[in-house]
Amino acid sequence: MLLDTNTAFERLRAAGLKLTVQRRAVIEELVGDESHPTTEELARRLSARVPGMSLSTVYKVLHELVELGLVRQVDAAGAMRFDPNGADHVHVVCDECGDIFDAELPATAVTAIKSAAPKGSAITRLDIVARGVCPHCAA
Amino acid sequence: MLLDTNTAFERLRAAGLKLTVQRRAVIEELVGDESHPTTEELARRLSARVPGMSLSTVYKVLHELVELGLVRQVDAAGAMRFDPNGADHVHVVCDECGDIFDAELPATAVTAIKSAAPKGSAITRLDIVARGVCPHCAA
DNA sequence: GTTACTGCAAACACTTTGCAGGAGA
DNA sequence: TCTCCTGCAAAGTGTTTGCAGTAAC
Numbered sequence: 001m002l003l004d005t006n007t008a009f010e011r012l013r014a015a016g017l018k019l020t021v022q023r024r025a026v027i028e029e030l031v032g033d034e035s036h037p038t039t040e041e042l043a044r045r046l047s048a049r050v051p052g053m054s055l056s057t058v059y060k061v062l063h064e065l066v067e068l069g070l071v072r073q074v075d076a077a078g079a080m081r082f083d084p085n086g087a088d089h090v091h092v093v094c095d096e097c098g099d100i101f102d103a104e105l106p107a108t109a110v111t112a113i114k115s116a117a118p119k120g121s122a123i124t125r126l127d128i129v130a131r132g133v134c135p136h137c138a139a
Numbered sequence: 140m141l142l143d144t145n146t147a148f149e150r151l152r153a154a155g156l157k158l159t160v161q162r163r164a165v166i167e168e169l170v171g172d173e174s175h176p177t178t179e180e181l182a183r184r185l186s187a188r189v190p191g192m193s194l195s196t197v198y199k200v201l202h203e204l205v206e207l208g209l210v211r212q213v214d215a216a217g218a219m220r221f222d223p224n225g226a227d228h229v230h231v232v233c234d235e236c237g238d239i240f241d242a243e244l245p246a247t248a249v250t251a252i253k254s255a256a257p258k259g260s261a262i263t264r265l266d267i268v269a270r271g272v273c274p275h276c277a278a
Numbered sequence: 279g280t281t282a283c284t285g286c287a288a289a290c291a292c293t294t295t296g297c298a299g300g301a302g303a
Numbered sequence: 304t305c306t307c308c309t310g311c312a313a314a315g316t317g318t319t320t321g322c323a324g325t326a327a328c
Contacts, residue, residue, distance in 0.1 A: 018327050020283060039317080054285045059318065075186045075214045078293095079317065092256050095263075112248035113269060117231050118240055120274030127268040130252060135259030157302050159308060178292080193310045198293065217318095218292065 001087035003031050006104040008070050015068060025050045026061045027070075033061055034108035036091075036100040076100060076129070088126045103130070140226035142170050142209055150207050164189045165200045166209075175230075175239040176218040177212055215239060217266065227265045235276035242269070 008027045012019060025046050025131075043058040062082060065071040072083040074091050081100065083091075088110065090103040105128060114123050148158060156162070164185050176184075182197040194264045201221060204210040211222040213230050220239065222230075227249065229242040244267060253262050 012278050016282095018282065020327070022284070041189055055321075056286080057284055060284085063319095090252055090255060092260060092262070094260075101257055101260075103252075103257065106251040106255055109248040109251040109255075112245040112251070113229055113242075113267065114250075116229060116242045116245055117269055117271075118242065118274055120277055121231060121233075121240075122277060123231070123269045123271040124234075125270040126281075127270065128252065129266040130256055130262045131264040131266065132256075132260055132262040138259055138261060155307095159302070161309070191310075195294075195311080196309055197311085202294095259317065 003070055003084035005031055011068050011070060021050055022053055023055050023061050030071060030084045033084055036083055038079040038081050074100060090128045090130055092130045094134035094137055095131055096133055101136060142171055142223035147209050150209060154207060160189055161192055161196050162200050169210060169223045172223060175222055177218040177220050211256035229267045229269055231269045234270055235272055235275055238273060
């Protein structure tokens with residue numbers, strides 16, 4: 001479920017979307033990035049990579065990638081952040097430094113939560129944010 | 140952990156905050172409300188209850204209640220929503236109708252998630268959103 | 279040659295802020 | 304009385320939209 005350049009390109013094609021320079025750049029910039037960048041941060045990096053790239057295009061492309069399930073968005077305090085890890089997992093957010101860390105979501109937790117949902121509902125995605133203090137700030 | 144008028148008033152006093160008409164109204168409006176209203180929705184109801192009550196006051200009071208841990212905020216698509224249930228629980232969000240339902244968070248899930256967090260971190264709150272289709276929309 | 283995408287700038291929705299007058303203790 | 308709070312209006316922030324020109328296929 002981790003974002004990979006080639007699969008992402010294929011998925012775009014499959015969805016009938018053109019492989020523009022900008023879409024390529026957003027994907028390549030996001031692959032392997034575990035820092036959970038904001039749209040602003042991505043736009044900053046991308047305009048270095050693709051001179052003249054606009055903020056609204058960054059928004060549009062990110063939205064498409066989320067729609068395709070290739071990327072996750074994390075809503076952490078004000079600005080939206082992005083994560084190339086499309087799988088269900090836990091986001092540990094530090095209240096001190098604001099950093100976001102990924103943590104694995106135990107299968108037992110998934111089944112427990114899904115079984116707690118109302119009978120007849122179909123859960124397709126879990127967004128889990130654990131807030132507290134990270135090991136670094138605790139010291 | 141469910142919001143209760145008297146305890147809320149006590150907590151405000153304890154925090155050195157005055158018991159204004161507006162604060163009273165926000166608390167009373169929120170007690171027992173399971174509909175996860177937006178700030179706008181609350182402001183609408185409150186201006187009926189307290190004529191002339193301003194939107195910015197609603198924002199300020201809600202922020203205080205969240206700070207005191209009496210109320211939770213749920214960040215579901217655009218507008219912030221509020222929940223008088225201060226305990227960790229699951230929010231089931233329907234992608235069709237947008238409604239939010241509360242579900243119990245199994246203790247097994249809590250321990251599983253907390254143990255998955257980085258060693259040395261202290262998790263104080265879990266925000267869990269389960270997205271999918273509610274029983275009503277599935278039919 | 280078509281079609282769909284980008285960049286721009288303006289609009290938008292939600293939230294925050296500063297301050298003077300007014301209510302709470 | 305003294306302090307804190309409210310309401311107003313204005314500013315702020317992050318995001319969306321419409322459209323003409325342009326790149327992808």
